[in-house]
Amino acid sequence: MKNKSRRDFLKLFGLTGAGLLTGAGHAGANEGLRINNEELGMLYDATKCVGCKACMSACKRVNGDFGSLAYERAKFDPDGLWDAPEDLSGSTRTLIKLFKESEDRWSYVKYSCMHCQKPSCVSVCPVSAMTKDKVTGIVDYNKDTCIGCRYCQVACAFNIPKFQWDKSIPQIVKCDLCKNTNLREKGISACAEVCPVGAIKFGKRKDLLQEAKERIKESPVKYVPHIYGEHEAGGINHLYLASMPFKKLGLPEIKPEAPAEFSEKIQHTIYKGFIAPVALYSTLCFIAVKNMKNHDKSADHEKQKQEEEKR
Amino acid sequence: MGHNDEYQKLEGKIFTKSFFILLFVVAVGFFFVGVRFVKGIGAVSNMSDGYPWGIWITYDVATGTAIACGGYAVAILVYIRNRMQYHPLIRSAILTSMFGYGLAGFSVMVDLGRPWNSYNFFIPSKWQANSAMFEVALCVMAYSTVLIIEFLPAILTTIETTKWEGMHKVRDWLHPRIAPNAQNLATGLEWVKLGASWLKPRLNKVLIFFIVLGITLPTMHQSSLGSLLLIASTKLHPLWHTGFLPLLFLINCVFIGYAIAILESIISCYSFKRPYEVEELSGLAALIPWVTVIWLSVVVGDLANRGQIGAALKLDFYSGFFLTEFFLVGIGSAILFSRKNRRSARWLFVSAAMIVLGGALYRFNVYLIGFNPGKGWRYFPSFAEVMITVGIVALEILGYKVFVKLFPVLPNAGKHNGSKPQTGGIEPLAQLQLEK
Numbered sequence A: 001m002k003n004k005s006r007r008d009f010l011k012l013f014g015l016t017g018a019g020l021l022t023g024a025g026h027a028g029a030n031e032g033l034r035i036n037n038e039e040l041g042m043l044y045d046a047t048k049c050v051g052c053k054a055c056m057s058a059c060k061r062v063n064g065d066f067g068s069l070a071y072e073r074a075k076f077d078p079d080g081l082w083d084a085p086e087d088l089s090g091s092t093r094t095l096i097k098l099f100k101e102s103e104d105r106w107s108y109v110k111y112s113c114m115h116c117q118k119p120s121c122v123s124v125c126p127v128s129a130m131t132k133d134k135v136t137g138i139v140d141y142n143k144d145t146c147i148g149c150r151y152c153q154v155a156c157a158f159n160i161p162k163f164q165w166d167k168s169i170p171q172i173v174k175c176d177l178c179k180n181t182n183l184r185e186k187g188i189s190a191c192a193e194v195c196p197v198g199a200i201k202f203g204k205r206k207d208l209l210q211e212a213k214e215r216i217k218e219s220p221v222k223y224v225p226h227i228y229g230e231h232e233a234g235g236i237n238h239l240y241l242a243s244m245p246f247k248k249l250g251l252p253e254i255k256p257e258a259p260a261e262f263s264e265k266i267q268h269t270i271y272k273g274f275i276a277p278v279a280l281y282s283t284l285c286f287i288a289v290k291n292m293k294n295h296d297k298s299a300d301h302e303k304q305k306q307e308e309e310k311r
Numbered sequence B: 001m002g003h004n005d006e007y008q009k010l011e012g013k014i015f016t017k018s019f020f021i022l023l024f025v026v027a028v029g030f031f032f033v034g035v036r037f038v039k040g041i042g043a044v045s046n047m048s049d050g051y052p053w054g055i056w057i058t059y060d061v062a063t064g065t066a067i068a069c070g071g072y073a074v075a076i077l078v079y080i081r082n083r084m085q086y087h088p089l090i091r092s093a094i095l096t097s098m099f100g101y102g103l104a105g106f107s108v109m110v111d112l113g114r115p116w117n118s119y120n121f122f123i124p125s126k127w128q129a130n131s132a133m134f135e136v137a138l139c140v141m142a143y144s145t146v147l148i149i150e151f152l153p154a155i156l157t158t159i160e161t162t163k164w165e166g167m168h169k170v171r172d173w174l175h176p177r178i179a180p181n182a183q184n185l186a187t188g189l190e191w192v193k194l195g196a197s198w199l200k201p202r203l204n205k206v207l208i209f210f211i212v213l214g215i216t217l218p219t220m221h222q223s224s225l226g227s228l229l230l231i232a233s234t235k236l237h238p239l240w241h242t243g244f245l246p247l248l249f250l251i252n253c254v255f256i257g258y259a260i261a262i263l264e265s266i267i268s269c270y271s272f273k274r275p276y277e278v279e280e281l282s283g284l285a286a287l288i289p290w291v292t293v294i295w296l297s298v299v300v301g302d303l304a305n306r307g308q309i310g311a312a313l314k315l316d317f318y319s320g321f322f323l324t325e326f327f328l329v330g331i332g333s334a335i336l337f338s339r340k341n342r343r344s345a346r347w348l349f350v351s352a353a354m355i356v357l358g359g360a361l362y363r364f365n366v367y368l369i370g371f372n373p374g375k376g377w378r379y380f381p382s383f384a385e386v387m388i389t390v391g392i393v394a395l396e397i398l399g400y401k402v403f404v405k406l407f408p409v410l411p412n413a414g415k416h417n418g419s420k421p422q423t424g425g426i427e428p429l430a431q432l433q434l435e436k
Helices: A001-027 A054-063 A120-124 A149-157 A183-188 A192-195 A205-218 A261-270 A272-310 B016-039 B055-067 B070-080 B083-110 B115-122 B132-161 B166-171 B180-225 B246-272 B278-305 B317-336 B346-371 B382-406 B425-436
Strands: A039-045 A095-102 A103-112 A130-132 A139-141 A200-204 A238-241
Touching: A039 A205, A054 A095, A054 A192, A120 A130, A120 A149, A120 A261, A192 A200, A200 A205, A205 A238, A205 A261, A261 A272, A261 B132, A261 B180, A272 B070, A272 B180, B016 B115, B016 B382, B055 B083, B055 B180, B055 B246, B055 B346, B055 B382, B070 B083, B070 B180, B070 B246, B083 B246, B083 B278, B083 B382, B115 B132, B132 B180, B166 B180, B180 B246, B246 B278, B246 B317, B246 B346, B278 B317, B278 B346, B317 B346
Parallel strands: A039 A238
Antiparallel strands: A039 A200, A095 A103, A130 A139
């Protein structure tokens, strides 16, 4: 009996384990992600950027009310004369940083949402507050559905979504390509519109890719021979060109497989058609009901015995 | 399941000294909860955009629910493995699980930035089946409901037999003008009683299906708690980031559940000065090594498969935490392979404690310690953040202590040389000690 029940127990484990194992095994085997080059994006050329931060101020001017963006104070500036964000934050959607390796080797870099082809934040949001537009590819956020669980922050490989930690009614803040403001009014994102040196190019992904390839071809000495974002994380719509390794500019090295694809494959295999949970429940019900019946029978048996003894 | 003589109410006053001490701790915690809702999460916690999940998620949700898996593990043992001799343990295990899960849910509400939007979980157009969080949220809500249903028989039994003394006292104390009519109140309460005795046998008939649901749901969401971190492939250290996370979390909660059941029993026997239930516990303990051996083999096999054995033996910060977790579980289980050790309360205690600590450390490693969002981010919980967690755990113990005195929960001590247990709440106490 003991052995038999142990076998049952292991069987039970096998049942749940099998789903998980096949999940891990199949990951990577399914059809790859198809990249949609018609989506909108931006190409940032770090070699052209002069670090004037006009893009940052334009972003806040245009989206201030809509994204509840605010000016940030620096410690040296008690009067609040400058807007001095240290990093992307609950008040800042785009940011220019300077990476300085030596006196004559340096580069600016722009941070903002990458508008991934397969965004992790959309994949993990439990209530669909993060969405990806099917036509434009814009990854947008809806604060009226968001529950504030911050799973998008955990999931984003680029650390883009930011949370308003200091507010009692907080929200997530991230770039939406000026979807509701500048893009609607003028057909271009505010940062790309105001850039005085053309370091930010706005357009369809296919045009941006072609442009980037031509620039590398024209002056191969100037650029690292790589377009950051062409394949990273399953492809992103905010592309980068630079004169130094992207990792030094704070852009993480990410495999071509989108993190969201890896996790979704496993989750889908376990919960495919909701078969595994239902099968588990019915198997367990069968075992438990059988056990209960046996137990009741033996209990009745004992009672009978006791009564007989009494007689 | 109609064995109501199996359980008994604990005799004794509800308002003891420890009650007020716990109440004070709860009050401190809730003060900070108030601050959090007025001034924002940043005012009380050290969480940041790099570490958006702190100890509220790591301890209260990810680890706390595993520790509250006693009800799950004991239910598998009793109903699936058909070991009815453990049936008397189940009601207190379910009560602990009920408070564990209920308060995990509560701390999620503290942690959520926009909790008023949570109703979206019930709106099908907002469902997002790709999200492990969606699965966890629905499952945990469903399981908490199932736990309440599983506990209902204890409440119904009490309602059936009560004389409503407290209720009548309150009525007498009220000003006659606002007090309800005595006659009406009595008939009303009589109806409640009738309802309870109508519901009880019917509930008993279908209870087994809820119990099995109570085994299925944790199987689903405990594995999904592991799936939550699958997506953080660039942030979670390769020692822990693997496609087997869901399987590892599932096995992990089973052995934590059994080890917690052993710890609870030993601690309560020690403090009640009752003889140790070595017979039952050694049977329980014989199971653990088999479960942990599966877990450890999956861990090692997976590391070898991904070529990370070297990283595990590097003896740096991450490898240190990995080895600690690995050997706590490994050595703890090795002790239990010896039949002699399994019959010694001391060794049982030591090994169960090691296994719970190791299992909990695994969850901390995945959620916090092995999580590195990039350069420049650091996290260590603030005082207020810790106090909110401590306050919630204190509320858990408080609730348990009150419930065991109001409802028949604990195993009937009649079998145990007639000694009367003095206080309840030993089981969650074990939890608190572990946490520290």
